[in-house]
Structures are given as structure tokens and as C-alpha cells.
Amino acid sequence: MSAARRALLWWFDAPANAHVSVSGVVDFLPAQHYLARLSEQNRPVTIHHLILATVSRVLKDFPQANANII
Numbered sequence: 001m002s003a004a005r006r007a008l009l010w011w012f013d014a015p016a017n018a019h020v021s022v023s024g025v026v027d028f029l030p031a032q033h034y035l036a037r038l039s040e041q042n043r044p045v046t047i048h049h050l051i052l053a054t055v056s057r058v059l060k061d062f063p064q065a066n067a068n069i070i
Contacts, residue, residue, distance in 0.1 A: 031050055038045045059066050 031047070035045060035047065035050075
């Protein structure tokens with residue numbers, strides 16, 4: 001088998017890890033102000049609540065984001 005063929009077979013081989021990771025930067029300052037206002041009103045909302053709400057809204061609008069690719 002030629003070196004080029006071996007390289008192409010390696011390049012197009014199935015990945016060992018089927019998960020995809022994405023990272024980015026988010027300006028959290030507006031969320032901090034929002035959480036502070038809620039805290040002043042004795043409404044215990046945390047960053048975890050905001051993240052859960054965001055993820056649930058995204059999955060509602062884009063259910064394919066939670067799909068399995070086989």
C-alpha cells in the first residue's frame with residue numbers, strides 16, 4: 001500500500017471520540033447585573049438557572065443540536 005493511500009486511510013478513519021467540543025467567550029457582565037437585581041428582590045436565581053434556561057431554549061428551537069450522528 002502506498003504512503004499516500006495509508007495517509008488518506010488514516011485521515012478519513014473514524015474518530016476515536018465521537019463527541020464534539022465547542023468553546024467561546026461570553027460577556028457575562030449583563031447576566032451578573034441581572035442576577036444582582038434578582039438577589040436584591042430575594043429571588044434566588046443562579047448562573048446554573050440561566051445556563052439551563054438557555055440550553056433548554058436552544059434545544060427547543062434547534063432539536064437537531066441534541067441528535068446522534070451514526
